[in-house]
Amino acid sequence: MRGIYPAEGRSFRPWKNGGGQTAEIAISPVSAGSETFIWRVSTAWVASDGPFSEFPGIDRVLTVIEGGPMVLATPQGDHRLDQTSQPFAFSGEAPVSARLIGPALLDFNVMCRRPLQAEVSKGTLPEEHDFDLALLLAPGGGLQRLDLVDFTQQPGLIRSLSGTLAIAVRFTQAGRESSARGSN
Numbered sequence: 001m002r003g004i005y006p007a008e009g010r011s012f013r014p015w016k017n018g019g020g021q022t023a024e025i026a027i028s029p030v031s032a033g034s035e036t037f038i039w040r041v042s043t044a045w046v047a048s049d050g051p052f053s054e055f056p057g058i059d060r061v062l063t064v065i066e067g068g069p070m071v072l073a074t075p076q077g078d079h080r081l082d083q084t085s086q087p088f089a090f091s092g093e094a095p096v097s098a099r100l101i102g103p104a105l106l107d108f109n110v111m112c113r114r115p116l117q118a119e120v121s122k123g124t125l126p127e128e129h130d131f132d133l134a135l136l137l138a139p140g141g142g143l144q145r146l147d148l149v150d151f152t153q154q155p156g157l158i159r160s161l162s163g164t165l166a167i168a169v170r171f172t173q174a175g176r177e178s179s180a181r182g183s184n
Contacts, residue, residue: 003153007146055092067105140164
């Protein structure tokens with residue numbers, strides 16, 4: 001179904017450095033590559049310590065789903081992230097490295113090319129909202145845990161998913177709703 005990205009069957013690919021695996025969930029525009037996307041969302045298994053790849057011109061937001069914790073070393077200092085942490089935003093060109101202080105972890109990564117911005121939150125979805133995407137952290141509305149919903153394609157699911165624990169994403173540009181809504 002268009003606008004629903006099921007967790008079942010998601011394909012993970014190894015990182016070049018061997019420290020984990022990534023599964024791209026959605027990208028806009030659909031045919032974009034790493035140099036041309038407007039936004040991209042993925043999940044990743046982080047299995048060992050190491051540096052993050054740098055993405056000039058891209059802003060990133062990372063949220064731990066399960067496992068961990070880990071500490072991200074950034075130019076602004078260390079940030080401990082675990083399943084209870086709120087999403088953590090950082091610049092794609094910043095030198096960032098991860099140090100696991102627990103088991104391997106699964107994270108949700110939102111990347112967007114400036115001037116687009118991603119507002120990412122974790123919690124229960126309200127009955128009325130204007131989120132673009134939601135990664136479900138619990139089953140709801142006939143969908144499974146870790147399914148991704150694109151509300152720009154499936155606005156009818158907004159109410160049926162109210163109260164469901166999720167990581168929600170809203171794209172904005174220069175303080176207004178972005179032209180990225182519905183571009184996927």
